[in-house]
Amino acid sequence: xxxxxxxxxxxLGNILMRDEGVGVHVIRxxxxxxxxxxxxxxxxxxxxxxxxxxLIEGRDKVLLVDxxxxxxxxxxxxVLVNDEIPARFSTKASLHHLGLMDILSITxxxxxxxxxxxxxxxxPKALEVGLDMTPExxxxxxxxxxxxxxxxxxxxxxxxxxxxxxxSR
Amino acid sequence: MAKRxxxxxxxxxxxxxxxxxxxxxGKVVNAWSSGQMWRGIENILIGRDPRDAWIYTQxxxxxxxxxxxxxxxxxxxxALNLEVPLNAQYIRNMIIAAHGVHDHMVHFYHLSALDWVxxxxxxKADPKKASQIGESLSxxxxxxxxVMKETQDRLKAFVxxxxxxxxxxxxxxxxxxxxxxxxxxxxxxxxxxxxxYQRKANMIVSILGSKTPHIQNLAVGGVxxxxxxxxxxxxxxxxxxxxxxxxxEVGDFVKNVYLVDVAAVGAFYADWTRYxxxxxxxxxxxxxxxxxKGTSFELPGGYIENGEVGTFKPIRSYQDEFFRNGVKESVxxxxxxxxxxxxxxxxxxxxxxxxxxDDGKYSWVKSPTFNGKPAQVGPLANVLCMYAAGHASTKxxxxxxxxxxGKLAGAKVGIGALHSTIGRHAARAIRCAVLYDTLQNQWQLxxxxxxxxxxxxxxxxxxxxxxxKGFGFHEAPRGTLSHWVVINGGKIKNYQAVVPSTxxxxxxxQNDAKGPYEASxxxxxxxxxxxxxxxxxxVHSFDPCLACAIHMVDAKGNEIVKVKAL
Numbered sequence: 001x002x003x004x005x006x007x008x009x010x011x012l013g014n015i016l017m018r019d020e021g022v023g024v025h026v027i028r029x030x031x032x033x034x035x036x037x038x039x040x041x042x043x044x045x046x047x048x049x050x051x052x053x054x055l056i057e058g059r060d061k062v063l064l065v066d067x068x069x070x071x072x073x074x075x076x077x078x079v080l081v082n083d084e085i086p087a088r089f090s091t092k093a094s095l096h097h098l099g100l101m102d103i104l105s106i107t108x109x110x111x112x113x114x115x116x117x118x119x120x121x122x123x124p125k126a127l128e129v130g131l132d133m134t135p136e137x138x139x140x141x142x143x144x145x146x147x148x149x150x151x152x153x154x155x156x157x158x159x160x161x162x163x164x165x166x167x168s169r
Numbered sequence: 170m171a172k173r174x175x176x177x178x179x180x181x182x183x184x185x186x187x188x189x190x191x192x193x194x195g196k197v198v199n200a201w202s203s204g205q206m207w208r209g210i211e212n213i214l215i216g217r218d219p220r221d222a223w224i225y226t227q228x229x230x231x232x233x234x235x236x237x238x239x240x241x242x243x244x245x246x247x248a249l250n251l252e253v254p255l256n257a258q259y260i261r262n263m264i265i266a267a268h269g270v271h272d273h274m275v276h277f278y279h280l281s282a283l284d285w286v287x288x289x290x291x292x293k294a295d296p297k298k299a300s301q302i303g304e305s306l307s308x309x310x311x312x313x314x315x316v317m318k319e320t321q322d323r324l325k326a327f328v329x330x331x332x333x334x335x336x337x338x339x340x341x342x343x344x345x346x347x348x349x350x351x352x353x354x355x356x357x358x359x360x361x362x363x364x365x366y367q368r369k370a371n372m373i374v375s376i377l378g379s380k381t382p383h384i385q386n387l388a389v390g391g392v393x394x395x396x397x398x399x400x401x402x403x404x405x406x407x408x409x410x411x412x413x414x415x416x417x418e419v420g421d422f423v424k425n426v427y428l429v430d431v432a433a434v435g436a437f438y439a440d441w442t443r444y445x446x447x448x449x450x451x452x453x454x455x456x457x458x459x460x461x462k463g464t465s466f467e468l469p470g471g472y473i474e475n476g477e478v479g480t481f482k483p484i485r486s487y488q489d490e491f492f493r494n495g496v497k498e499s500v501x502x503x504x505x506x507x508x509x510x511x512x513x514x515x516x517x518x519x520x521x522x523x524x525x526x527d528d529g530k531y532s533w534v535k536s537p538t539f540n541g542k543p544a545q546v547g548p549l550a551n552v553l554c555m556y557a558a559g560h561a562s563t564k565x566x567x568x569x570x571x572x573x574x575g576k577l578a579g580a581k582v583g584i585g586a587l588h589s590t591i592g593r594h595a596a597r598a599i600r601c602a603v604l605y606d607t608l609q610n611q612w613q614l615x616x617x618x619x620x621x622x623x624x625x626x627x628x629x630x631x632x633x634x635x636x637x638k639g640f641g642f643h644e645a646p647r648g649t650l651s652h653w654v655v656i657n658g659g660k661i662k663n664y665q666a667v668v669p670s671t672x673x674x675x676x677x678x679q680n681d682a683k684g685p686y687e688a689s690x691x692x693x694x695x696x697x698x699x700x701x702x703x704x705x706x707x708v709h710s711f712d713p714c715l716a717c718a719i720h721m722v723d724a725k726g727n728e729i730v731k732v733k734a735l
Contacts, residue, residue, distance in 0.1 A: 016210055016228045044383065046228060050275050051382040054368055106279060109327050110361050129210050 006060035007157060008114075009148065010045040010052065012100070013067055019074075019124030019137045023065040026120075026144045033145055034159040036152065053103050057112040061155055064100075065148060068121030075136045076123040079147065085119050116155075120147050171198055174698050176705065186674060186713055188686070190704060192695045197704065200683070200690035201527065202674050204534035212518060214664040219245045219656050220389045220630060222664065226652065227383055229666065234382050235268050235374065236645035237652070237666065243463075244652040245389045247487055248639025249632070252461040254625040257391035259615035260377055260404075262457045262467070263412075264384065265643070266608035267373035270419060272646035273548070273601040274370065274427060277594060278363040281709045284702065285434050286348060286356040289341040292325055294350035303355045306433060306573075307425040311362055312355070320358040340702045348437055356434070359426050366422040369415050373608075376412060377404075391627035396619055409616060416608055423605045431598040432570050435591045436577030445590030445707040447689030448543045449476030451550035452672070454484055454492065454651075456644040457607055459614075463487035467607055469558035470551065470644055472539060476588055481557035493640055496651065496667060498535040502676040510538065510679040513653035513665040514638055536675035536684060537667050545685040546648025546672040547711060549587060549596035555603070556584065566602040570595055590689070593710040632659035645669055647712050673711045686711065 011027030014020045024044045031042055045052050056062055064085075070078055085104075107113040122144060125134040132138075149159040171191040191199040210229055214222055223241035227234040239261060246253060253261075296317035303312030327333075340346065348356070371381060377394065378384025386393045395403040435442070450473065457467035464486040471483040472491075484492045499510035506519040525531045538544070555563035567584065574595070575582040587596055635657070642651040648669035655663040675684040683691075686708055695701050 014228055016213055016225060046234065046382045050279070050367075051234075051371065053364070054371070057364075102279070105333070106364070108330075108332060109324075110364055111323055129213055131213065 007040045007063070007152075007155065008055040008059050008061075009040060009042045009063045009065070009152070010055055011043070011065045012045050012047070014047045016129060016131065018126045018128060018130045019133050020067055020127050022067050022122055022124065022133060022137055022141070022144070025133065026065045026141055026148065029141050030145045030148050033162060034149060035162055036157060036159055040152070040157055049100070049102065052100065053106070056103055056114055057107045057110070059114040061116040061118070062114040063148065063151055064117070064119045065144060066119060066121055067124040067127075068119070070121065070123050072123045074123050074125035074134070075140050077140065077143065077147065078121050079151070080119045080121060082117050085117055118151055120144060120151065172698055174695070174701055174704075176701060176708075186708075188690070188704065188708060190690055190695070190701070192698055192701075195694055195696065197690045197693045197695060200687045201531055202534075202676060202684055202686040203525075203532040204674060211664045211666060214661050217661050218659070219248070219632070219654060219661055222654070222661060223387055223389070226666065229668075233272070233645060233647065235264060235378065235384050236643055236650055238384060238387050239265065240641045240643045240645075240650050240652040240666070241654075242387050242389050243487070243641025243643065244639045244654045245630070245641070245656070246639070247641050248637045248654055248656055249389075249630055251390055251628055251630055253458075253463075254391050254623075254628060255461060255618050256394075256396060256615060256623060257626045258458045258461065259611050259618065260386070260392050260394055260626070262611040263608060263615065264374050264377050265456065266604045266611060267370050267377075267416075269604045269646050270423065270601055270608065271367045271370035271374065273597050273604075274363050274367045274423070276646070276712045277427065277431065277597060278360045279367075280712070281594070282356060282360055284340070284706045284709055285346070285438060286360070287341050287343075287346040287353050288324060288357055289328065290346065290348070290350045291354035291357045292321065292328065292350075294321065294354035296321055296354065299351040299354040299358075302351055303358075307429045309421070309425040309429075311358070316358055317354055320361060321354055323361070324357060340700060340705075343700060343702050344696055345702050345706075348434075352433065352437065356430060359430055362422070362426070366419050370419050373412055373415050376408060388627055390630045391625075394626055396624040396626060398619060409612070409619075413612060416605075416612060420605055420609075423602055428566065428570055428598050428602055429573065431595050432573035433577060435574045435586075435595050438591055439574075439578045439580070441591035441706070442582070442586040442589045444693050444703075445593070445689045445710060446476070446588040447687070447691070448545045448683070448685040449588055450474050450539065450542050450544040451476075451553050452539050452544040452546050452649050453551040453554045454642040454644050454649050455486075457611065458487075467610065468551075468603070468644065469555055469560055470649075471554045471558065472544070473550075473553055473557060474542075476585075478553060478557040478584070481554060483558060487641075492642065492651075495540045496537065497541070498537045498665075498667060498671075499679040500535055501679050501681075502530055503532050503535050504530050505535070513640070513651070513667055514655055514663060516663070516665050518665075532676040534671055534675050536678040537672050538678050541680070543675070543678055543682050543684055543688070544672060546669050547593065547596075548600040548646070548648070549593045550648060551644055552596040552599050552603075553584075553587065560603075562603050562606045563599065566599045570599055590693075590707045590710045597712070632656065634658055636662065648672060670711075670713060674713060686713075 011023035013023040171193040176188045187203045189201045190197045223238040226241040227238035229237045297314045299317045300314040375381045397403040398406045453470040455466035455470035459465045474480045497510050501508045504522045506521045571582045637656050640653045651667045653665045673685045
């Protein structure tokens with residue numbers, strides 16, 4: 001199957017568990033702020049495991065946004081690429097990482113691994129049940145949105161600021 | 170002296186599901202199943218608008234999102250006594266069927282086949298012989314020597330790369346691996362091919378649900394899909410026929426590959442029909458409603474006691490009292506306040522973590538019972554109940570699969586063989602074929618109904634001022650799922666989800682009877698306590714998914730032998 005959208009941007013996490021859902025919140029904020037060209041698919045991936053396979057296999061590039069346990073202070077942001085990612089995910093950070101590792105291994109076995117993989121991660125503060133993020137992590141959402149935009153621009157993807165009329169609700 | 174083994178994690182997800190077994194004389198003599206994370210996510214729903222509940226419930230679990238959305242709208246509709254337009258039923262049914270087909274394929278090939286299939290062994294296979302075996306078993310187009318050779322080359326390159334990822338901890342070379350190199354190669358080829366077909370099945374869910382993961386098209390009272398045969402922006406003739414194309418492409422794989430592979434694995438591992446039965450009270454619910462009220466269903470459901478198909482008692486409708494009154498959950502052995510067994514409408518979810526106690530509390534999972542007894546849920550329960558109800562396509566695929574196993578094993582194999590570890594895999598494949606036929610039927614029903622000029626998809630819900638209660642059930646890929654809601658003045662007052670993995674992975678109940686995982690492990694052989702592949706096989710045969718049964722990372726135990734399972 002030919003993939004008409006070679007780049008996926010996937011926000012991961014469970015929005016019912018406070019900072020766990022930061023990846024999903026960042027993706028939503030990104031979509032409010034920027035327009036991207038047709039070749040880019042931006043998805044709220046939730047905590048899904050296998051359902052993400054079509055968004056990963058055969059893609060040129062995949063950008064993930066997620067809460068990651070870096071063992072640092074809450075709100076610390078880091079960007080990992082390619083083989084740095086499985087090493088980080090194989091230690092327990094979040095439940096859904098292992099589903100993602102399954103998918104990446106399967107795409108390698110099947111010869112359809114994405115060309116380039118990038119993870120924009122942030123150290124969460126609270127992972128208990130609740131819909132709101134902690135203020136520390138909430139404050140970082142715009143920073144993360146800009147990190148996503150920067151990385152996409154590095155990949156020659158134009159992120160165009162949406163007009164205020166469009167982005168205001 | 171019994172040796173204690175601890176398997177944690179068993180689903181590759183740390184701190185998730187933990188199995189402890191006592192092994193004596195090469196056999197499991199006692200077992201405990203423990204959810205290692207706190208569940209309490211339902212509390213988030215209290216005080217909310219019942220029309221929004223499904224949006225939250227489908228985030229309960231990362232693996233099976235759709236099923237919780239569906240059970241939730243059904244629970245609220247049940248409380249309101251709200252009918253659902255036929256088109257909405259058919260569209261929901263197609264989503265259920267396509268999701269189930271996808272899920273069963275993924276479970277067998279991608280999440281559990283490697284318990285039985287040794288990838289490294291397949292590197293030694295003769296591709297021509299592998300092809301001959303494949304072609305002797307089915308008419309599938311992709312069993313040629315060339316396909317086998319290509320698969321083997323790909324596997325060689327993968328193994329040589331050293332980047333094995335999640336496969337690195339596999340049980341390759343374990344003495345309990347019994348397939349010949351050629352059969353291993355054949356299975357590995359189908360593992361790769363299954364990726365393509367599970368994707369097609371899931372695409373049907375995406376088109377009808379507007380999005381996966383997390384479908385967007387549900388509503389209390391129907392679906393949000395607008396139907397207009399001639400409009401580009403709605404569910405129109407073109408899209409319906411594209412869906413039909415996808416359905417047709419998946420069928421050949423389900424019937425000529427998945428069903429055949431399961432029969433072959435069953436025949437080569439025939440001794441596994443003797444292990445893993447455990448709890449043989451089976452519960453399943455009817456699904457695929459064919460009318461607006463939910464009193465007639467394409468797939469029957471009900472209850473079987475003690476494995477005797479003759480005891481089958483059907484569950485007949487969304488108002489069924491036998492089901493409504495039969496379900497309870499106990500916290501006697503779970504880390505919650507109290508020691509009660511209550512009906513879901515009366516439950517609370519107040520955590521009370523204490524240390525592990527073999528005879529006391531040792532799990533975050535509650536222990537559900539049906540009329541006071543533990544019950545196994547899942548495809549095996551579903552297939553046995555549908556078989557008992559005389560459901561035609563279930564009988565057809567069950568008899569056909571058992572005949573294939575019998576032919577390969579050189580012995581007569583009856584339905585009794587299904588009460589086992591390998592039987593659960595066979596039942597899942599049989600159910601997949603049944604769901605596939607249902608998907609075809611529901612597509613036709615939808616097209617016919619639209620053809621009559623009916624385009625209605627939604628009935629407006631209206632909430633009364635007082636208190637109402639409802640329950641919604643769904644026969645999900647992992648078994649019977651029910652959501653229970655109490656609504657007061659249009660706001661949620663209480664909410665409980667009794668999920669399939671809670672039925673199966675639950676700890677001992679109010680009467681100290683073991684849950685299905687626990688009971689199924691007793692008597693299971695274990696050749697090597699350091700590598701308890703046999704225990705993993707039995708637990709994996711249930712398709713464990715505790716992401717929704719429990720939540721939140723917690724609790725460290727003191728292990729005696731700690732094994733990480735793949």
